[in-house]
Amino acid sequence: MARFITTRFLQALLSLLVITLIVFSLSHLTGSPIDALLPDDATQAQIDNLTRELGLDRPLHVQYFTFLQNAALGDFGDSTKWKGSSAAEVVIDRLPATLQLGGLALLISVVVAIPLGVVAAVRKGSSIDAVASVIALLGQSLPAFWLGLVLMWVFAVILGWFPTSGYGGVTHMVLPAIAMAWFQIAALTRLTRSAMLEVLDAEYIKLARVKGVSERAIVWRHAFSNAAIVPITYFGVLAGSLLTGSVVIETVFAWPGAGLLAIDAIRGRDFPVVQSVVMFFAVFFLLANFLVDILYAVIDPRIRHQG
Template structure:
């Protein structure tokens, strides 16, 4: 078990190291940050002094190692747009809003998709199966931002049941959370349905029914437990994408999370904040996949003993 988790942790750290190289490279390819920090009428001496102060006159390898060393202790530099704050402070202030919205979207996805996928498999070619098929089709066809605008128009503008945008309580979270979760519901429903159909045809399921085991116990204890490995495979992608893929939805609903922050920082050419957001998203995504690896080992002993 410990050997398996150690291997997964090493893979995650290597992936994070590769991501730091990509982020550092893109920040240099996107333009000179000096142009965004100094006015257009800056003198050559001012440009030279700031370049030396930021260490941009050093070799690229030295700059990357310095960036890596600072990132390891959470120092990503000062924000260029939010004066007086570090990039890490700006991101951490808005991270709870993203986790709050992403957590609700994740909860909606799991609560809706798992039972729907199981029912679609158990009652194949019935109304449950048809409903799951329609939801899967619409979920993978409708763009999240378009769905968000339509939901806003129906439930906020026309009916007046919910607020159109902004940060607040549960009422402010419902529309953006549903917009984020819709695509994931369709994908998770299809995976659960296909996994359950395969398991329900297994011999041990037929044997359990012959022995007179209650149907509910056959479905949830015997069938779903063995089929759960497939949805869990997608759970890491699901959690990571809901927490890190909130850029568009947060912008549409003016939700002050890290997704909205990333767009604002890009528009303001705030490179330290953009780097910090990307690295925070990468850590969340890798952490979600590591949790999935732990769940693998707990559910299937063959994996942790491999």
């Protein structure tokens, strides 16, 4: 088990190192931050002084190792749009709102998709199975921003049940959380259904029925406990995609989280904040997948022995 965890941890560190290289490269390809920090009538002396101050006159490999060292300490520089605050402070200030919205969307996804996938598999060919198939089809076909606008128009503008946008209590979170969760509900439902169908055809399930075990015990204790391995592997992707998918939904609903912050930073050419958002999202995504790998190994001993 220790060897498996160590291997996965090293793989996560390697992935994070590659991400830092990509972020560093993209920040240089988008142009020089000097253009955003200095006015158009800046003198050449001002440009040269700021270039030396930011270390942009150094070789690229030296700049990258400096960036890597600062990133390890959580230092991505000062924000150019939000004066007086570091880039990391600006992101950390917005992260709670994103985690609240993503957490509710994750809860909705699990609560809806898992039971729906199980029931659809148990009652294959029934009306419930047909409804699950329609939800899966629409969930993976409808763009999140379009669904968010439709939900806003129907439930906020026409019916007036929820606020149209902004930050607040649970009522402000319902519509954006549903819009974020819809795609994941579709994917998780399909995974759960297919995994359950495979397990329900297994010999030990038939043997349990022959022994007279109740159907509820067969479905949830014997079948689902084994089929759960498949959707669990998707939880890392699910958690990460809900966080990164907040960029679109937070923009539609004006939710002041890290996703909307990324859009504002890109518009304002605030490269330190953009780098901070990307790195925070990347770390969260890798951490979620690392925890899922460990949980997967705990559930299935074959995985940790192979690892």
